[in-house]
Amino acid sequence: MLESFTLAQGTGSPLTLASGFMLVSPWKPIILFAPFVAWAWFVSSVLDKHAQRFFLGREKWALIHMIFGMAALAAVVLVPIGGIAGFAAALLIVLALLAGNIGIFTAITNKDERVPEHQKLTLNFEEMKTAREDKAKAKQLGSSALSIVGANKMGVPPPPKEAPEYAVRVAAEQVLQKGFTVHASQVDILPANESTYAASYLVDGVRQAGDPLPKADAIQIIDFWKSAAGMDINDRRRKLTGEVSVSGEGMSGTPVRMTSSGSASGMRLSMLFNPAEAVRRKPEDLGLLDSQIEMLREWNNERGGVVLIAGQPDGGRTTTMYSVIRLHDAYTQGITSLEFDVQDAIEGVKQIQFDPAADDAPDYATLVRSTLRRDPDVVALAELPDPQTAANVANSDLERSRVYISMKANSALEAVQIYAKAVGDPVLAAEGLRGVIGHRLVRVLCGNCKVAYPPTPEMLKKLGLPGDRVKQLFKKGGQVLVRNKPEVCPVCNGVGYMGQTGVFGVFPIESEEKALIGEGNWSGLRAAMRKRQLPSAQQAALRKAVEGLTSIEEVTRLSSDKPKKK
Ligand SMILES: [Zn+2]
Structure with a gap:
């Protein structure tokens, strides 16, 4: 009976699946539907979960999968599959549509920066196999897995x-x-x-x-x-x-x-x-506010003056110093840096590595003095190790050379105090100062799992935020819901934070500040800096919390942190 239908094909009456599903030889529908089963399994157990895990628009993708699935189904229904040619054509169309659907999902979501590199989908089966084997190998406790x-x-x-x-x-x-x-x-x-x-x-x-x-x-x-x-x-x-x-x-x-x-x-x-990558950031990416970058560029248009950069150990001091140097044009200006540990080459900058253990080396202060004698446009000092270094800077030609000093300090104000004390003569120290940059780091909330919440009026009042403008803040999550089941967030491994951003206070030292520093009037200096209404590192952090980049916990950590000992 089946034979006769197959033969009947030749007589010109088209036999579609719709008209003769049960009558066509049974292996044809089975072969045609097998790709649907595999596709449906893959879409629901891999692609759908992937879209949900990384918030890639699960509904939108479900609709797209459905459209592709319906199109493939339409091919089966509409193409006459009685003859071998029609069957092959239908099969090819089904495979092309279903594979195309998976391919398009993979190509588009892999370009999405919300998906971390090691979590990207791979359709390279060779690669998947190697990854699986590597995993199995690593599980077998105690074997070497790294080259x-x-x-x-x-x-x-x-x-x-x-x-x-x-x-x-x-x-x-x-x-x-x-x-x-x-x-x-x-x-x-x-x-x-x-x-x-x-x-x-x-x-x-x-x-x-x-x-x-x-x-x-x-x-x-x-x-x-x-x-x-x-x-x-x-x-x-x-x-x-x-x-x-x-x-x-x-x-x-x-x-x-x-x-x-x-x-x-x-x-x-x-x-x-990744030592070089860690310090290679543009000033815009460091976390400086636009107004702060503007002020630094203005300072760069002038000659000379000391700019202090205050930060904590492990607090990204090198990154900040390198970025500030990069705001200068290394092709038109002679720039020298004196570092204990050169972490990345900066184009056009003469970087001198100071080795305190070398037997024949001059001490740091002497090296600083001899460098400044050559009248460079810009000198960057990675540390302020001793009072002599500060004195040598203060006594150099600060009309001619801009000197950046990166130093361990908790705030901009503290950096000015340390410097003035190290120079020994507050009037002389104040004379050469152009500005001070206070620098701290806050952790950035993982964008994949952070949780929004409405702040209470008391909380906003305590933070000094306008209640009518700040409707929501964010806190760390650490989990995502996949099919209503909480899963450890695959982006941040459940930490809730991913990376850090700098928060800065950038303050000019003008004649009013100079006079106060000369008198050693620190509370007066604090008031003068406040009067300028420039954001401090703390306020910059609060702005980032309002933007949803970091949490209030991180902002309050800045003020409660005691200086870290190293
Ligand atoms: Zn996360």
Whole structure:
């Protein structure tokens, strides 16, 4: 009977699925519907969840999937599938539409910056297979999963599994791997007490303690990384630096800067991910307000004067200093920087690395004086290590040279006090000052999981915000709902924050301020700075909270934070 229908095809009466679904040979509909089943499974279990997890417009995408599905279904219904040609055509149209739907979703959502790099969909099955295998390998506790390229671009292969060094390699990888997974910018291995070391992870400026490590293990791990980075493992005292690049487990050629040093209590190793990238930011991306960038550019049109940059250790001081230098035109101006640790090359800038341990080196203050004698247009000092340096700056030709001094201080006001005290002569110190930049960091809320809430009138009053304008603020979330089930946010790993932004106070030092500094009248100086109604770092942070970029918790952390000891 089936035979006769197939033959009947040839006589010219078109047989569509609609008219003869049950009558066509059964394998045709099965083959035609198999792609629908696979497609429907993929759309609901992968694409739909992906869209929901990263807030990519789940409803809109559901509609698009439906349109593609209906179009494919229409092909099955409308194309006469009795003959082999019609069947093949229908099958091709179905496959093209369904695969096209998945391809379009992947292409468009992968370009969406809301989806982090390692969470992007891949339709490359080879890649998926490798990723799966890598994961399985990593699960098998205690095996080497990273490929490491060390000094002189030489690979550092893992030792054979039976060798005693293999366990050290695995432990060393695990410490680094954990840092990468939790989005740490830096991992430190340092002594916790007499017999124990500990790893600590710096995530968006906040330290997270890691597991304790027995002293002997920690030293072996430190020695492994030092050796991989081409550093002298026998030198356990001086500050040494080296670099490796690491691939595997989400990292691909990620540069990691190793810095080791030693003291009476033991050795310390700092591993800094992407050191150059971390300090390479445009002033606009640092978090400076437009009005503040404008003021800095105005200062740059003048010659000379000292500008203090106040920040905290681990507080992005290098990034800020590099950005401020970059506001100058390195092609028309002679710019020199004196740094303890050059973290990135700045085009056109003469960067001098100061090594305090070098035997024949002059001290920092002397180096500063000799640099300033050459009358450069701009000099940037990465530190204010001693009063002599401050005195040498204050006594140089400050009509000629602009000097930036980056220093550890909690506020702009505190930086002025420290500088005046270091110079020793407040009148002389005030004379040369042009301005001061106070700089702090706040964590940025994860845009994928932050939670809006209406602030209470009391809260707004306490913060000094206008109640009629601020209708909502945001707090950290850490979770997303996927099909009504809470899931750890895949973008921030449940932390609720992702990255940091700088908040600044930029204050000019004019004649009124100079007079007050000369008198040592700090409360008067504070009042004079307030009178200008320029935003302080704290107020800049509050503005970012109102914009939904950070939380009130982060803003209040700025005022409650005691200066961090390093
Ligand atoms: Zn999140």
